[in-house]
Amino acid sequence: QVQLQESGPDLVEPSQTLSLACTVSGGSITTTKYYWAWIRQVPGKGREWMGTIGWLGRTYYSSSLKNRLTISRDRSENRFFLQLNSVTPEDTAVYYCAGREGGDRRLGDPREYDYWGQGTQVTVSS
Numbered sequence: 001q002v003q004l005q006e007s008g009p010d011l012v013e014p015s016q017t018l019s020l021a022c023t024v025s026g027g028s029i030t031t032t033k034y035y036w037a038w039i040r041q042v043p044g045k046g047r048e049w050m051g052t053i054g055w056l057g058r059t060y061y062s063s064s065l066k067n068r069l070t071i072s073r074d075r076s077e078n079r080f081f082l083q084l085n086s087v088t089p090e091d092t093a094v095y096y097c098a099g100r101e102g103g104d105r106r107l108g109d110p111r112e113y114d115y116w117g118q119g120t121q122v123t124v125s126s
Contacts, residue, residue, distance in 0.1 A: 004097045011124075013124070018083070022036070022038075024079065031101075037053075037099070038097055038098075080097070089125060095119065
């Protein structure tokens with residue numbers, strides 16, 4: 001059973017960089033046709049797909065975030081990462097890491113992901 005666990009700061013100051021890590025267990029992030037995503041949710045709103053990294057390391061980003069977002073991975077530690085620059089209070093949300101298998105269709109739809117971390121609340125505030 002694939003399990004994911006987010007880690008990172010609870011509080012980030014405006015204009016700083018948010019960095020989160022997702023540790024994957026029960027499976028490898030390099031397994032063929034597996035994709036790994038960051039998804040966030042603001043209270044009262046639906047889940048927002050931020051970006052995905054595929055098993056070969058190719059990245060896919062939301063058009064609204066691509067100028068501020070970097071997703072990377074460490075194969076030796078079986079982890080992948082989010083780096084969001086120049087954060088504002090509007091980036092306050094619960095951040096989830098998620099995974100799925102299969103082709104690269106509909107990567108931007110959170111409903112297509114099968115495995116989820118528990119989520120971590122991040123607040124952007126001074």
